[in-house]
Amino acid sequence: MLEAAVKPNRRKTEVTAQQVLTQILTLEPPDPAAVLLGALDVGTSEVRG
DSSP states (O other), rough: OHHHHHHHSSSSOOHHHHHHHHHHHTOOSSHHHHHHHHHOOOHHHHOOO
């Protein structure tokens, strides 16, 4: 998942919080993060904009 959020930089790999959140919002159950967001009633499509 994080590999898709990676932004190459000169000497290191930089991953922003927004990139990680975007990837988490694409997950679906039975992924634990997706289950948690569902339990918290987070509208992932609304958050993604």
